[in-house]
Amino acid sequence: MNQLAQLQTYYQAYAKQHTFNNEPKGLYEPVDYILSIGGKQLRPLMLLMTCKLFSDDLKKALPAAYAIEIFHNFTLVHDDIMDAAPLRRGKTTVHHKWNTNTGILSGDVMLVYAYEYLRKVESSLLSDVLSIFNTVAIGVCEGQQYDVDFETMKTVTIPQYIKMIELKTSVLVAGAMQIGALIGGANKEDAHHLGEFGRNIGIAFQLQDDLLDTYGDPEKFGKKVGGDIIQNKKTFLVLKSLELADEKTANILNKLLSTQPEDEAQKIKDVTAIFDSFDIRTHANIKKEAYRDLAYEHLKAVQLPESAKQSLYDFAQFLVQRDV
Amino acid sequence: MNQLAQLQTYYQAYAKQHTFNNEPKGLYEPVDYILSIGGKQLRPLMLLMTCKLFSDDLKKALPAAYAIEIFHNFTLVHDDIMDAAPLRRGKTTVHHKWNTNTGILSGDVMLVYAYEYLRKVESSLLSDVLSIFNTVAIGVCEGQQYDVDFETMKTVTIPQYIKMIELKTSVLVAGAMQIGALIGGANKEDAHHLGEFGRNIGIAFQLQDDLLDTYGDPEKFGKKVGGDIIQNKKTFLVLKSLELADEKTANILNKLLSTQPEDEAQKIKDVTAIFDSFDIRTHANIKKEAYRDLAYEHLKAVQLPESAKQSLYDFAQFLVQRDV
Numbered sequence: 306m307n308q309l310a311q312l313q314t315y316y317q318a319y320a321k322q323h324t325f326n327n328e329p330k331g332l333y334e335p336v337d338y339i340l341s342i343g344g345k346q347l348r349p350l351m352l353l354m355t356c357k358l359f360s361d362d363l364k365k366a367l368p369a370a371y372a373i374e375i376f377h378n379f380t381l382v383h384d385d386i387m388d389a390a391p392l393r394r395g396k397t398t399v400h401h402k403w404n405t406n407t408g409i410l411s412g413d414v415m416l417v418y419a420y421e422y423l424r425k426v427e428s429s430l431l432s433d434v435l436s437i438f439n440t441v442a443i444g445v446c447e448g449q450q451y452d453v454d455f456e457t458m459k460t461v462t463i464p465q466y467i468k469m470i471e472l473k474t475s476v477l478v479a480g481a482m483q484i485g486a487l488i489g490g491a492n493k494e495d496a497h498h499l500g501e502f503g504r505n506i507g508i509a510f511q512l513q514d515d516l517l518d519t520y521g522d523p524e525k526f527g528k529k530v531g532g533d534i535i536q537n538k539k540t541f542l543v544l545k546s547l548e549l550a551d552e553k554t555a556n557i558l559n560k561l562l563s564t565q566p567e568d569e570a571q572k573i574k575d576v577t578a579i580f581d582s583f584d585i586r587t588h589a590n591i592k593k594e595a596y597r598d599l600a601y602e603h604l605k606a607v608q609l610p611e612s613a614k615q616s617l618y619d620f621a622q623f624l625v626q627r628d629v
Numbered sequence: 630m631n632q633l634a635q636l637q638t639y640y641q642a643y644a645k646q647h648t649f650n651n652e653p654k655g656l657y658e659p660v661d662y663i664l665s666i667g668g669k670q671l672r673p674l675m676l677l678m679t680c681k682l683f684s685d686d687l688k689k690a691l692p693a694a695y696a697i698e699i700f701h702n703f704t705l706v707h708d709d710i711m712d713a714a715p716l717r718r719g720k721t722t723v724h725h726k727w728n729t730n731t732g733i734l735s736g737d738v739m740l741v742y743a744y745e746y747l748r749k750v751e752s753s754l755l756s757d758v759l760s761i762f763n764t765v766a767i768g769v770c771e772g773q774q775y776d777v778d779f780e781t782m783k784t785v786t787i788p789q790y791i792k793m794i795e796l797k798t799s800v801l802v803a804g805a806m807q808i809g810a811l812i813g814g815a816n817k818e819d820a821h822h823l824g825e826f827g828r829n830i831g832i833a834f835q836l837q838d839d840l841l842d843t844y845g846d847p848e849k850f851g852k853k854v855g856g857d858i859i860q861n862k863k864t865f866l867v868l869k870s871l872e873l874a875d876e877k878t879a880n881i882l883n884k885l886l887s888t889q890p891e892d893e894a895q896k897i898k899d900v901t902a903i904f905d906s907f908d909i910r911t912h913a914n915i916k917k918e919a920y921r922d923l924a925y926e927h928l929k930a931v932q933l934p935e936s937a938k939q940s941l942y943d944f945a946q947f948l949v950q951r952d953v
């Protein structure tokens with residue numbers, strides 16, 4: 306992971322030079338705040354990694370990498386308002402630290418700045434890059450809407466759920482990798498395969514997120530462990546349990562996930578016990594690895610020597626096994 | 630205004646063909662709703678008018694015109710949340726008809742679609758058009774933040790206020806006209822002057838809005854007359870009154886505009902009486918006409934026969950005298 310650490314240092318130096326130390330403070334301080342409280346910065350790194358497959362000139366990819374990270378953080382700020390989430394990366398969310406209106410407006414200006422950084426790509430690529438990015442951004446909004454819709458739907462199927470997380474999470478990973486490849490000089494076919502690699506690894510990544518939300522180490526995870534259970538989210542763990550459960554157990558699980566009891570710890574314990582009874586971790590891991598393998602197939606199709614792609618294979622494996 | 634009516638018909642036919650009749654409904658129905666409840670569609674018409682100065686091929690300007698209108702409506706949806714406004718154009722606002730989360734998310738996807746329509750400009754213009762648009766969009770967010778900041782500031786000067794309305798309103802009018810001119814084939818200097826024409830006419834337009842908010846005909850105005858007074862907004866009418874008032878009257882006005890009484894009608898009456906005592910309508914009209922004249926100077930500088938510009942002179946005059 307030495308290459309990754311190098312890329313991160315390189316990216317962070319750029320981000321540090323492009324903070325939002327502007328007026329009016331009420332608009333821009335929250336932007337610097339959300340960008341500064343860490344996060345894994347995976348998406349810009351993915352963009353740089355795919356660029357690096359085709360070119361050693363990474364400088365030209367930095368603005369787009371930053372655009373992707375700004376966009377991702379914009380979605381976090383607005384999603385946290387919609388989810389009424391108090392914590393993000395173990396820190397107070399923007400709308401809790403300031404207020405909802407600030408969260409809305411600072412989020413909006415971040416979305417615009419994402420486009421402003423994206424605009425800095427070579428002009429011959431601009432239309433294609435914008436098109437990919439717009440498709441991503443529209444997908445992310447649609448995914449968030451499906452996520453909201455699922456809350457009040459009685460039945461959600463696993464394919465519907467996968468589609469939702471694909472839109473909400475994976476299309477951005479896919480877009481980052483496709484754009485990075487294009488900036489590096491890849492032909493459209495290779496860029497497409499790297500996008501599909503990102504899409505599938507993104508789904509695996511999100512399934513790992515579902516696992517971590519229940520089974521993660523609270524010290525490392527940053528978010529509240531059991532948060533999905535408290536919020537009655539229909540995650541893969543829930544949907545697969547419902548698929549495997551007899552009517553009685555399904556009813557118990559559905560009932561648990563329709564309440565908001567005072568004793569949150571007990572609810573988390575009860576729901577987790579049902580997950581465990583179906584060995585749901587194994588099921589989630591099998592699903593996750595299936596998407597990782599699909600991702601590998603697309604990576605294999607990229608017209609480069611396998612040795613050049615090793616860092617991406619490693620990175621994918623890291624993503625689906627991560628504990629943070 | 631025959632040309633204007635023609636342009637409007639032409640624009641509306643395009644907009645009608647590009648509604649948001651997509652899935653998920655929860656995301657896109659509010660978009661169609663806000664775009665369908667009328668509005669004056671001034672900004673896309675301005676874009677088409679400046680394009681028409683240089684080219685008879687207006688078709689190529691339609692996507693950008695629509696982008697400007699979508700963007701404008703995105704700002705309305707988010708601003709209405711921030712202002713907790715129940716009505717827009719005499720109809721229920723999006724976040725009242727649905728909810729705040731819907732307003733946030735549907736607004737977000739509108740901003741993305743604005744970029745998607747903007748992307749359809751000729752590729753040789755794309756980078757310049759995007760740059761203008763980003764500057765506009767950032768300005769609009771900053772203007773909204775200043776507007777929020779002013780609520781809690783003890784003193785706001787008239788220049789600060791003008792700067793705020795310039796950002797919140799005029800930069801979009803300026804951008805629409807500049808982009809329209811570029812699409813029509815104008816050189817950068819002419820496009821710049823048309824942008825400045827728009828910027829100044831936009832300020833005059835907003836001053837007229839301040840006037841209408843207090844002195845408009847409630848049947849025509851669409852918004853609640855006296856809304857600014859109820860919300861204790863520091864409009865030009867307030868700031869100019871404070872400038873002209875003796876200490877005693879200033880204290881009365883400040884006190885009136887720091888309360889939220891049950892009897893809103895009485896508050897509107899009391900504040901309006903103070904405005905009237907300074908003949909504030911005349912002052913606002915003088916200021917408004919000064920900006921209109923500045924706008925005319927920029928229009929004069931455009932390297933086209935004066936006769937070709939007549940429709941823009943007429944339109945500007947219409948905007949600053951409008952009663953709706």
